[in-house]
Amino acid sequence: MPDWKPATYASVSPYLVCANAPAIIAFLERVFDAQLLRRFDRPDGSLMHAELRIDDSVVMIGGGATDQQSQGPHIHVYVRDAQAVYDRALRHGAQSVQAPARKRDDDDFRGGFRDAAGTTWWVATQ
Numbered sequence: 001m002p003d004w005k006p007a008t009y010a011s012v013s014p015y016l017v018c019a020n021a022p023a024i025i026a027f028l029e030r031v032f033d034a035q036l037l038r039r040f041d042r043p044d045g046s047l048m049h050a051e052l053r054i055d056d057s058v059v060m061i062g063g064g065a066t067d068q069q070s071q072g073p074h075i076h077v078y079v080r081d082a083q084a085v086y087d088r089a090l091r092h093g094a095q096s097v098q099a100p101a102r103k104r105d106d107d108d109f110r111g112g113f114r115d116a117a118g119t120t121w122w123v124a125t126q
Contacts, residue, residue: 005078015074019064072118082125
């Protein structure tokens with residue numbers, strides 16, 4: 001098993017950035033019987049990040065109170081070395097969204113960049 005991502009996660013996950021993330025979480029729980037795996041809140045109690053399992057897949061959700069929203073899709077990818085992938089993306093024309101960082105001791109080392117087509121890619125190493 002790789003040690004750079006959670007054992008039960010796929011490498012690639014859709015990442016939804018939602019204005020009303022709690023409503024989307026409730027919707028996924030009711031419609032798809034999704035199970036909440038992790039939730040991280042901001043100091044004001046609003047949702048910052050959540051992960052839900054639907055069958056064999058994980059959907060990641062970011063709360064809307066952020067300047068990291070875009071009109072395009074967001075995709076999360078677990079990689080062996082998030083810093084190297086982030087640096088390589090910038091060298092190949094991607095725009096930085098967030099430099100890789102570990103925000104809390106129990107958090108992944110994660111950064112983001114936007115490609116020329118408008119997709120925001122979040123790369124992380126556990």
